[in-house]
Every structure is written in C-alpha cells, then in structure tokens.
Amino acid sequence: MKSKKDGIDETKAPLHKSIKKSRPLSDFKIAKRAAPLCLFLFRSLLLSGMFSASAGAATLKGKVSLEGNPTANPVIHMDADPVCKAFYAEEVRVPSVLVNPDRTLQNVFVYIKSGVTHTPEAPKSPVVLDQKGCMYHPHILGLQAGQPLSIVNSDSTLHNVHALAKKNAEFNLGMPIQGMKLEKTFFNPEVMMKFKCDVHPWMGAYLGVLPHQFFSVTAESGNFEISGLAPGEYVVEAWHEVYGTKSETFKVTHTDETREVNFNFSASQIADEASGVSIKTGVPKPVRKSFDDSTALNKPRKKTGWWLPESISTYSDKIDFLFYVILWITGIIFFGVQGALIWFLIRYRRRPEAKGYFTHGNARVEIIWTIIPAVILIALAFMGQKVWAEVKMTMPGAPDKIQIRIQAEQFAWNVQYPGADGKFDTPDDIRNINQLHIPVGKPVQVTLTSIETADKRAVIHSFFLPEFRLKQDVMPGMAIDVWFEAKRTGKYEIACAEFCGLGHYRMRGFLSIHSPEGFDAWLAEQAAA
Amino acid sequence: MPTLAHPEKRLSFWKKYIFSTDHKIIGIQFLMTSLVMFLLGGLLALLLRWQLAFPGKPVPFIGNLFPTSMMAGGIILPEFYDSLFTMHASLMIFFAIIPILVGAFGNFLIPLQIGAPDMAFPRLNMASYWLVPPAAVIILAGFFLEGGAAATGWTAYPPLSEFEPIGQNCWLISVILIGTSSILGAVNYITTILNMRAPGMTLFRMPLPVWALFITAIISLLATPVLASALFLLLLDRTIGTHFFLPQGGGHALLWQHMFWFYSHPAVYIMILPGMGIVSEVISVHSRKPIFGYHSMIYAIMAIAGLGFIVWGHHMFQSGMNPTVGTSFMISTLVIAVPSAIKTFNWLGTLWRGNIRYTPAMLNAIAFVSMFVIGGLSGIFMASTPVDIFIHDTYFIVAHIHYVLFGGSMFAVFAGIYYWYPKMFGRMMNKPLGILHFILTFIAFNGTFFPMHILGLGGMMRRIYDTTQYAHIAHFQPINVFITINAFVLGMGQIPFILNFFGSLLWGKKADRNPWEANTLEWSTTSPPPHGNFETVPQVYRGPYEYSSPESKQDWLPQDKPAGHGA
Structure with missing residues (x-):
C-alpha cells in the first residue's frame, strides 16, 4: 500500500505542478483544471489512509465541555450588503461560542502539538473554505502544510478574502464572482490563522496549518477523534477562539489502543484574541500595547x-x-x-438677403490674444515649479x-x-x-x-x-x-x-x-x- | 503638372470599388471601415461602462452569449474588462479617428481641394488602405485566442506587456501595419500637395483642411517610424528574448514610454489638426465670412505641430523620469496652449458679424469649438506638474482625452461627413435626422464625459475593474451610474446617424454641384466628381474664403471664378 501511494505521488504530483507552471492563467482557472485530478488523488489517499489506520495505530478520543454560562455571541448587522441580508429572515450571530445542551463545546480545534515524529507527505486533495450566505463554512478548519486550500465564493456578491497570516504569506484577494475559486497553499505550520472578509467585517474563520494530519474539530456532539498515532509521548492541545488553549500530555504504548483525553473550558476564563492570555470575564481585556x-x-x-x-x-x-x-x-x-460663442450664434444668425462682414482679420487683436494667454501660462509654470520642486525634487x-x-x-x-x-x-x-x-x-x-x-x-x-x-x-x-x-x-x-x-x-x-x-x-x- | 481629366473609363466592379486607385473611392473605403470600427469600439466602451456602474452584476440580454473566458454567468471578468478598455482605446485611436480624419478626409479632400486629378502615388494610396483590413482582423483575432485580446491598455507599458498572453503580439503586429499605412499615406499627401496644385493655387491660397492635413502628414512621417520601432523592439522582447525594455537584461522600461509618447503625443495632434481644418472650413462657409486670421491659423497649426514634438514628457511627470526634465516639459506644454487659444479666438472672430446658417454640419462644427475649449482648458491642469501629481492616471485625464478626441475629433468628423456627403455620394443627407443625431450626441456626450472630471478630482484611478473597492471613491458610485446611462444614450444616439448615412444613399435628394454655396474647388465639379475630378484643369484666382466679398453680388466667390465676372 505504501509503495502504491508513493507511486501515485511520483507520477501524479509532477503533472499537477506542470499545470501550475503553465502560466499565465488565473488561480481560478487552475483550480478548475486541477479539480478532477485532485479528486482522484483524494480518493487514493483516502484508501491509503483507511488502510494504514487499520494497520494498528492508536486513536485519541475525547470531548470538550464548558462550565458556566457564556455571554451571548454578538449579533451581526448585515444592512451594509443587501445580498447578505436577504439570506436570513432571523437574527444572525457570530458563531464563536456554540454550546450543546450537554455542556459540550463545538468548534474546538484539537491537535497534536508535539510528539509526532513521522510526518507523511501532505495530501494533494484541497480543503474547502466556502463563502456562503456571507459566512465562512466551516468556521474552524485544519489542514497540513503543503495541502491546498480551495476558497470558494458561493454568493452573488463580492467577498474579499484576507488571510491574516503571520508565518505564511498574507494575502488579500477580491472574489467578485459567484462560483469563483481560489487555491492557496501554506507551507509553514501556523495555529491559528484568521481569515476575514474586508467587505463584510463580521465574517471570520480560523485555519490551523499543521505539519501533519493529526487534528480534529469538535463537531455538534462536542467530541473529537484523532487516529493513526504511533507509539510515543504526545502533547495534545485544544484551541477555542474565545476561551484560548488547554493542553494535556498522553502516552501511546500499544499500536491499537484508544486513549481518552477530555478538556474543560470555563466560561469565566476568556482569552485575549491576539495573545491567547487567559483572563477573567467582566474585567476589560488588558491592553497589550x-x-x-x-x-x-x-x-x-x-x-x-x-x-x-x-x-x-x-x-x-x-x-x-x-x-x-x-x-x-x-x-x-x-x-x-x-x-x-452663444451670443454670436444668436446675434448673427441668418438674415435673408444679408451678407457677412467682410474682414480677413486684424493683426493687432491677433497679437493681443497671443500675448495674454502666453503671459498667463508662463506665470502658471513659475507658480507650479515652486511646489513641484518641494514635492518631487527635494x-x-x-x-x-x-x-x-x-x-x-x-x-x-x-x-x-x-x-x-x-x-x-x-x-x-x-x-x-x-x-x-x-x-x-x-x-x-x-x-x-x-x-x-x-x-x-x-x-x-x-x-x-x-x-x-x-x-x-x-x-x-x-x-x-x-x-x-x-x-x-x-x-x-x-x-x-x-x-x-x-x-x-x-x-x-x-x-x-x-x-x-x-x-x-x-x-x-x-x-x- | 496635372493632366486633363480623362473621360471615365469602363472599369470592372472590382477595379472601381474594391481595388480602386481613385482617391475618392479609397477615401470612402477608409470612411466605411473606420465607421464600422468606431461602432465596434463604442460597443466595447458600453460593456466596460456597465461593469463600472454595476460591478459584479450580469450584463443584461447579451451577457450569457459570451464564453466563460470573458464573462462568468454574464458577469464581466477582470481579464475581459482589461481587454475591453485596451481594445476600446486601440480601435478608436488607430482604427477609427486617425483613419477617418487622415485616411478618409485626407484622401477625399486633398486632390479635390487643390485641383488635382488624383493623388501623386495612386497605387501607394491603395496599399495604404489595404493594410487596414488585415490589421483590423489581426487585432480583433486576439479576442479568440487563449488569454484574450491585448489587455495592457492602449499604451502597452512594458514590463507588463512583455508577459501578457499572445493577444499582445496581435496588437503589436496590427499597430505596426496600421502605422505603415499612415507612413505611406503621409508620403503621398506631402508629395501631392507640394507638386500637384492647380495653376494659381499657391500655398497660401490652399483651404485650411489641406493645410492641416499637410502638416499632419509631416507629423505622421516624422513620428510614426519611432512608434513602429518601439513596437518592433517590444515584439522582439516578446518573441526572441531580447531585453530592450526589461531591466533584468540591461534594458529600461522608461525607454518604451519615451518612444511611445514621442509618437503618441504628436498623434494627438494627428487626431485634432485635420479636425481643426474641417471645422475652419465649415464655420467660414456657414458664417458667410472669410476665416478670421487665415495666416495666423496656419502659423498656429505649424506651432502646434512643432511644439507637439517637445511635450511628450508630460505623460511621464510621475513616471520616475528626472523631475527637472518634468519642469521643461511643463513649460513647453503650457506654451502649446497658446496656438490652441489663437485658433479658438479666430473661430470666434469668424462667427462675429457673420450671417450664420445652421445645418447639421455647422452644429457639429460649433460643438467642436465649444468642446475643444473644455478639452484644452482641462489640459492646463495636467500641464501644471504639481496638480498633475494628484490627477495623473485618474478619470480627470479620461475626461480630458474624451473632450479632445470625441468632443473635438469626432464632432469634426460628423461635421465633415454632413458637409462633404453630397460631394462624396451625390445625395443630400436628411436634415431633421442630422439635427436629432446632433442634439442626442451633444447632450449625452457631455452627460457621459463631464462628470468624469469630478470622478478624477475625487481621485478615482483609471483602468480599475471595480470602483467600489476604495473608501475614497466608493461614494462616487451614483456618478458612475449616471455616466453609464448617458453612455448608453450616446450609443443609441448614433442610430439616427446610421439610418441617415445609409438611407440617404438610397433616398437622399440628388445633390447639385454646390449645395452649400462654397468657394473651394471641389464644389465646382459634379457631385460626385468623375474619375479625374475636373472636366478642365481649374485655374485659381484667389484665396478659399472670399465670402461676402464686395467684389461679388452673391455672398460667395469661388476660387476658380475669373475676376470681373462676379457681378
């Protein structure tokens, strides 16, 4: 199986690259062209992934819960863009804190922070970030460094996807057209990278770029599962956009064991977005500046x-x-x-049987209307030169x-x-x-x-x-x-x-x-x- | 010396109308081709106006007919938008305005107004026309190639134009062909004017359109080869890997700008001087007065042409060219406004105490004067280097160029067509339709282009696909919508002209020799003139604008009418 996978990489990867190099084509077109190929690779990888998981690697399972009562998520006002407003009949809120009835917490990014020794090559199949209903879907996502991210605009309005990357190249691209796709690849691990839309300030998504595939996002159940871990000692971290991070250490000794780690966040402990420092609610955020x-x-x-x-x-x-x-x-x-001009046109309009005034001109007026404009224009040149020198010459x-x-x-x-x-x-x-x-x-x-x-x-x-x-x-x-x-x-x-x-x-x-x-x-x- | 006009020979249809060496037919061929390109260029402008007013909204009705490389679900893509503004300008400048003014009017008028049977080099003349259709096919072929038509602006600044798809090569080859056509035409005009004038037609008895075309031909002859070399160098960069305009190979991107504007600024005068000549003619005839300051009009044309060669740097004030050089270009540019002012005052002087007749030709000529004043005055803002820092590359310059090239050149073209149509086709155009066309065009033109000054003052950049991206210009969007509505009216306004132009061919009243009671030689022969133009070689006795002369009972006195027989 392993050899098969390598084989695929060797034969198909260069082809993919060669398409990328055949510029000039917009990213958008490349994504279109590469899509069937990516699908094929994705399928092959999926097969190989299933195979290696069943070959006897450990699994990490757990759930994330929240104590206390969280403050309500902020309401979104979409009045600025009627296209967005039309999607929602009811009030919309930022999807940052989503708690289930059993107190488990959704949208927590759980990943192996350290301990992974063997990192397979990044999958070629893209992870999709969709701009739909003027929100990012999914809100929290992860991928492996080198794995493409396909950004889609499903709305009939302009989105401007702005990746606030710190360890990767920042980008800020307009996507004016419905159905438009962009493909981006990040090469450096970065947890988390925020995406925002410069047109619609409420839109946000968080992307975890990891050197491996060992991550999970807590779904509606509040549970996560990371499989395929080799024996060793690991640090697992849970990241939430409001409550910050918590980490645990665990050990895998047998290849087919299942370990369980649970995380518990507290609604009274929220993190400063920029620094991740945990602080108490009710107290204003410390000004880091x-x-x-x-x-x-x-x-x-x-x-x-x-x-x-x-x-x-x-x-x-x-x-x-x-x-x-x-x-x-x-x-x-x-x-x-x-x-x-208007005066002459009215005053000297045609009178039947009349003649025009027979003159070939007048040298004196010619001289006057040559010299006056010349003097004015030269004066303007002098006035301009002073400012020009100040701005551009010094x-x-x-x-x-x-x-x-x-x-x-x-x-x-x-x-x-x-x-x-x-x-x-x-x-x-x-x-x-x-x-x-x-x-x-x-x-x-x-x-x-x-x-x-x-x-x-x-x-x-x-x-x-x-x-x-x-x-x-x-x-x-x-x-x-x-x-x-x-x-x-x-x-x-x-x-x-x-x-x-x-x-x-x-x-x-x-x-x-x-x-x-x-x-x-x-x-x-x-x-x- | 001109030979006697010979009786019309029996020529086959092909020889007579297609591969003709008759200057009148060639002039009409230029006219037809250019009007088609004018229409096409206008349609491209309407598409790009749609995007500017309603960014990201699908183009109604026709949007879905375009392939996905141009429009996605009827929405104009940025790639296509870039081709649109590039091709709009290229078609209008190289395929509409220059060929109509220089190709069509130059060919038709020069021999007729100087009393010659044909051009000095009829076959060269035919070659100059027959370079145009292939050039048009090549430049338009870009739309059907991978990557689309040229999309780097009509200025094709490298290094960007070095890396664009194949459509850029089509653009280069096409403009080289059309430039060659200009050079051939120029040689012909200069030779014809210098050698083939009728007896008595001294240089200072020549009508002003001939003077303007003569000076224009000299400009073309001196400037066009420089453009052709620049185009060729860029083509070499793109095809065989030279680095004339690429800094990484020791070239310099500014070199292109110098070569390009060394041609393209004089080219602005190529596009306006013949128009000035036409307008002078029409105004004098319709005011029933000699042109005011005939000699100073000619000296002004010469001054504009001369100064026109030392102002090109004003396109490059912000380019990184040494700002000290900018100062000298500022002075020369401001000075070139003087001869333009002289011409304007002389037109006013011609209208003063005239006996003004209003026809569609005259209305368009008056519009030219009025609009040229706006275009000229707005040029002063850009000539002043510090003000140019702000308005450079904004819609202010888009407004300015359209006031000069549409408000100026195109109104002159319309004036010229309405005026000489009877001589070209032997039929009169419909006057009410002509007036309707004029009113629609005049109002919609100003509605389209005047607000662009305001956009420019707001700092709206040229050539941007989506005007709503920036905070400093987003609130100007209602003006963009207003402009687009006017642009569509302007487009619609050309329908009466098209109907009039083609309808009059069939149903127009038969024109007699001299429907406007004008003096110049073309009106002394039949409408249309026969092959060879004149029944006998005309003898010229006086200047072209002796209207309302006391020598004559009528208010006109043809150039070829012997003295003493006027009464």
Whole structure:
C-alpha cells in the first residue's frame, strides 16, 4: 500500500505542478483544471489512509465541555450588503461560542502539538473554505502544510478574502464572482490563522496549518477523534477562539489502543484574541500595547462630497491652491468664450438677403490674444515649479525623518522598516504587507521599488496617497524616493494608480497615521513580535 | 503638372470599388471601415461602462452569449474588462479617428481641394488602405485566442506587456501595419500637395483642411517610424528574448514610454489638426465670412505641430523620469496652449458679424469649438506638474482625452461627413435626422464625459475593474451610474446617424454641384466628381474664403471664378 501511494505521488504530483507552471492563467482557472485530478488523488489517499489506520495505530478520543454560562455571541448587522441580508429572515450571530445542551463545546480545534515524529507527505486533495450566505463554512478548519486550500465564493456578491497570516504569506484577494475559486497553499505550520472578509467585517474563520494530519474539530456532539498515532509521548492541545488553549500530555504504548483525553473550558476564563492570555470575564481585556493609540487612529475622517478628498499632508494645500488658481483662470476663460460663442450664434444668425462682414482679420487683436494667454501660462509654470520642486525634487533633511522601504509586487505593497538599529536588511527589520504605519507631524521618506516574486513579475505600479496629493510610479529597475508628512492622525488607504495587471483594481494598502507616542509604541510592539 | 481629366473609363466592379486607385473611392473605403470600427469600439466602451456602474452584476440580454473566458454567468471578468478598455482605446485611436480624419478626409479632400486629378502615388494610396483590413482582423483575432485580446491598455507599458498572453503580439503586429499605412499615406499627401496644385493655387491660397492635413502628414512621417520601432523592439522582447525594455537584461522600461509618447503625443495632434481644418472650413462657409486670421491659423497649426514634438514628457511627470526634465516639459506644454487659444479666438472672430446658417454640419462644427475649449482648458491642469501629481492616471485625464478626441475629433468628423456627403455620394443627407443625431450626441456626450472630471478630482484611478473597492471613491458610485446611462444614450444616439448615412444613399435628394454655396474647388465639379475630378484643369484666382466679398453680388466667390465676372 505504501509503495502504491508513493507511486501515485511520483507520477501524479509532477503533472499537477506542470499545470501550475503553465502560466499565465488565473488561480481560478487552475483550480478548475486541477479539480478532477485532485479528486482522484483524494480518493487514493483516502484508501491509503483507511488502510494504514487499520494497520494498528492508536486513536485519541475525547470531548470538550464548558462550565458556566457564556455571554451571548454578538449579533451581526448585515444592512451594509443587501445580498447578505436577504439570506436570513432571523437574527444572525457570530458563531464563536456554540454550546450543546450537554455542556459540550463545538468548534474546538484539537491537535497534536508535539510528539509526532513521522510526518507523511501532505495530501494533494484541497480543503474547502466556502463563502456562503456571507459566512465562512466551516468556521474552524485544519489542514497540513503543503495541502491546498480551495476558497470558494458561493454568493452573488463580492467577498474579499484576507488571510491574516503571520508565518505564511498574507494575502488579500477580491472574489467578485459567484462560483469563483481560489487555491492557496501554506507551507509553514501556523495555529491559528484568521481569515476575514474586508467587505463584510463580521465574517471570520480560523485555519490551523499543521505539519501533519493529526487534528480534529469538535463537531455538534462536542467530541473529537484523532487516529493513526504511533507509539510515543504526545502533547495534545485544544484551541477555542474565545476561551484560548488547554493542553494535556498522553502516552501511546500499544499500536491499537484508544486513549481518552477530555478538556474543560470555563466560561469565566476568556482569552485575549491576539495573545491567547487567559483572563477573567467582566474585567476589560488588558491592553497589550504599551500605548493605546485608538483615539488617534479612529479620529473620524472629514466627510467630503463629490469633490477633492481631504487634504492632510504638509504640501497638499499648496497643490490644491494651485488647482484652484487654474480653476479660476480657466473658469473665467470658459465662461467668456462660451458666452461669446452663444451670443454670436444668436446675434448673427441668418438674415435673408444679408451678407457677412467682410474682414480677413486684424493683426493687432491677433497679437493681443497671443500675448495674454502666453503671459498667463508662463506665470502658471513659475507658480507650479515652486511646489513641484518641494514635492518631487527635494527630500526632507530632518535627521529624525522616518525611512521606510516599500516594495511593490503584483498586487501588494511590502512595507519594510529598518528597526531599532536604523539599518535596512538586518534581522531587526520590521516587515508588513499592505500595512503602512507612520507618525503624524514627522517627514516620512519612502523608497519605492518593484519586485518580482515566484509567479509574479516586476511591473510598473504607482504609489498613490489621494489625501496626501502624492503619486509616484514605481519603476522596475529603479529605486525612487518620495516623501510626505501627515498633518493629522487617522486611517487612510494606499491605491495603485498605474495599471499593473489583473489584480490592479484591488492592489490596496492601508495607512495608519499614529500619534507620535502611538507610533513609537507600535514600533516597539512590532519589534517584540 | 496635372493632366486633363480623362473621360471615365469602363472599369470592372472590382477595379472601381474594391481595388480602386481613385482617391475618392479609397477615401470612402477608409470612411466605411473606420465607421464600422468606431461602432465596434463604442460597443466595447458600453460593456466596460456597465461593469463600472454595476460591478459584479450580469450584463443584461447579451451577457450569457459570451464564453466563460470573458464573462462568468454574464458577469464581466477582470481579464475581459482589461481587454475591453485596451481594445476600446486601440480601435478608436488607430482604427477609427486617425483613419477617418487622415485616411478618409485626407484622401477625399486633398486632390479635390487643390485641383488635382488624383493623388501623386495612386497605387501607394491603395496599399495604404489595404493594410487596414488585415490589421483590423489581426487585432480583433486576439479576442479568440487563449488569454484574450491585448489587455495592457492602449499604451502597452512594458514590463507588463512583455508577459501578457499572445493577444499582445496581435496588437503589436496590427499597430505596426496600421502605422505603415499612415507612413505611406503621409508620403503621398506631402508629395501631392507640394507638386500637384492647380495653376494659381499657391500655398497660401490652399483651404485650411489641406493645410492641416499637410502638416499632419509631416507629423505622421516624422513620428510614426519611432512608434513602429518601439513596437518592433517590444515584439522582439516578446518573441526572441531580447531585453530592450526589461531591466533584468540591461534594458529600461522608461525607454518604451519615451518612444511611445514621442509618437503618441504628436498623434494627438494627428487626431485634432485635420479636425481643426474641417471645422475652419465649415464655420467660414456657414458664417458667410472669410476665416478670421487665415495666416495666423496656419502659423498656429505649424506651432502646434512643432511644439507637439517637445511635450511628450508630460505623460511621464510621475513616471520616475528626472523631475527637472518634468519642469521643461511643463513649460513647453503650457506654451502649446497658446496656438490652441489663437485658433479658438479666430473661430470666434469668424462667427462675429457673420450671417450664420445652421445645418447639421455647422452644429457639429460649433460643438467642436465649444468642446475643444473644455478639452484644452482641462489640459492646463495636467500641464501644471504639481496638480498633475494628484490627477495623473485618474478619470480627470479620461475626461480630458474624451473632450479632445470625441468632443473635438469626432464632432469634426460628423461635421465633415454632413458637409462633404453630397460631394462624396451625390445625395443630400436628411436634415431633421442630422439635427436629432446632433442634439442626442451633444447632450449625452457631455452627460457621459463631464462628470468624469469630478470622478478624477475625487481621485478615482483609471483602468480599475471595480470602483467600489476604495473608501475614497466608493461614494462616487451614483456618478458612475449616471455616466453609464448617458453612455448608453450616446450609443443609441448614433442610430439616427446610421439610418441617415445609409438611407440617404438610397433616398437622399440628388445633390447639385454646390449645395452649400462654397468657394473651394471641389464644389465646382459634379457631385460626385468623375474619375479625374475636373472636366478642365481649374485655374485659381484667389484665396478659399472670399465670402461676402464686395467684389461679388452673391455672398460667395469661388476660387476658380475669373475676376470681373462676379457681378
């Protein structure tokens, strides 16, 4: 049996790879093409799995229960998307704490944390994460590193699947079309990786990426079962999104024994989502940050109508001023010329038997209407040059300016901070994807480059901060510096303004402008992580 | 010297209408082909407007007819959307506007207005037309190939265009062919104008459309080879692995932008100067007045053409080109607004104290002036480098280009068609239908493109598939819906034109020689003119715009009418 399985891997796996390499095809198409093959592999693996289980390996069984009365799950308001709202006649709640009448707890991810010595190759069959009814199904899931995850959109609305991966590549992809599929593979174990939808903030799912297949999610019964364990000493951990983790050690001595481990969570002990630290309910969550900057970050954005966006950089008002100067000048010319045109059309409409005024022109008026526009236009050039020089021709000299590198790829912004040592490409560098954090009131100098990754090309992007009135193309083969300084705090966006391929329209980054103390705290927190 | 017009020879249908060397037939062939491409380009625009107004909603009625590589359940896929905006622009620029203005009007008007029996090189002329149909087939073939038609924008910026599917090669080959066609046409126009003018037709007695086409031909001849080389280099990069535009092989992606815009900025003038010539003609005839400042009009055309070669960098202000170079391009770009202003004031001067007749041709010519003012003024915003930082690559530029190329060039094309249709086909077009077409087009055009300025000011980027993704532009969605509704009305508005164009061929009133009481030479021959154009070689006595001259009792005085016989 083992040899058969290896045989399958050898013959079929390269074929699968070769399909993947036959770019350019969207992930979506690849998933379609590979589906029958995956199904075949899945069946073969299932057979081999059953065979090896019955060959005499131990099984771990147990149940997870909850003590005390949990607080109610938050209600979801779907008013923002009528498509979602239409799915539900009744109130919907976030499916985070699901307790059975017998006090057992659903949606607990139970997995072997350590002790597994032999790890088989990852199955080729994909695990499916479905976006259906504007919820993720399943809510909790697991897979082995290297095993594909197939993300499906079953809704007729746009979902934007955002994997908040920490040990794997983060991604943030729009899925505009019903029936669309995406296939993603994670290569590093990570428990747990949160998925959220940037369009529908209530949507969440948790994925456990493990180096093996020994995991289980407590189902409606609250029970779990992990089979196929070889003799040895193991640590098993139960993870719940609200109640944190609990672990137990157990030993397997005989190949066909069945061990039982039960977990008991307490409703009064909930975990901080980010840290997993257990705390008492009723007490506010401890602020893990050394500084709470949420007031600065959540400072409401000024409402703008159908006109220029907010102006928040030190030079944006100057650019807007120049814009208004030109608007006034061209506005006056516009009304003058169109007014004269309409006046002439009415005043000099045809009169029968009349003739036009016979003239071939007048040199003096020709000179006047040559010189006046020329003077105005040259003056505009001079006015413009001053601002142009400030924005694009000089870089800030301040010694305490923030230096950041942004590497644009198809279709994301990789942000790099030099870290405590102030030097780039050292181990203490802070790296982020699509998340740019800057302080208010300090010049920021960003070096822009375009990079290629495994299956993506270095192409031209354009770094666009609408509210800063800043735009700069990112040119492959060049490192281009830009600078900006924010006048206020808050959350804004980075857009790509140069067409860069299929995902151009969703090459969106997020900009957080902190208070100076908040930025320092954020840096410290990033350095610690 | 032009030979005497010869009596019409008996030619077979094929020789007469298909493989014709007669400049009039070739002009009409260009016109027909380009109008079909114009229609096709317009339909592509409507599809992409649908996606912009209703992202992710299936296209009604026809959505399900498209294969799954283009639409999923009637919903336009991002891949297809990218092809749509690329092909819309490519068809409109390379296959509609340039061939109508330069190919159709250039061919039809030049010999007739200078009093020549035909072009200097009739066979070269035929070759220049017959490069167009294969080019059209090749560029459209992209839609049926794996990976779809070209999808990198009409600017095809590498490195992106280096890695796109095979449709990009079709695009490159096709544009090389159409560029060759332009070059052949240009050689022909220049030679014809310089050598084949009728006796007495000095350069400064030439009608303004001929002047505009002459200068346009010089621009084409100087700029198009640079585009052709850029296209060829990119084709080499894509096919035999050179690295002209790839930094990893020592090339530079900015090189393409310089070569491309060195052609494509002058190309904007290729697309507007003939229109200016046509409009000058129509306005002068319908105002019954000489064109105001004939000489300054010509010098303005020359200035635009000359300056047009040193402004290309304004497309690259934010590209990473040295910002100091940006400064010099800012100055040259602002200066080029001066000759454009001169032309506008001269048109106003021509209308001033005229005796204005309103026909569909005149209405379209007036619309040209009015819309060109908007397109010209919006250009000043982009010419100013700091303002351009914000509005570069936004819908502001989309608005600007459409005010120049539709508000400008297309209204001039309509004016030209309504004006010369009687001479081309010997029949009059229907006036009420023409006015209906004008009103629908004018209102829907402004409804479609004016709000794009506002989208641009809001920071909405060009070429994005889904406009609802970003917080700073999501609230502009009602404007997108409004634009799309207007775009559909604009599309519908072309139906009266199509009916009028083809209906008048069959049922139009027979046109006499000079229905507009105009001065230029083409109106002194029959409608349509015979093979060889003129019964006798015309003798030219005066400039083209002697309307309301005291020399004549009537308010027009043809160029070939001997002096003293006017009364």
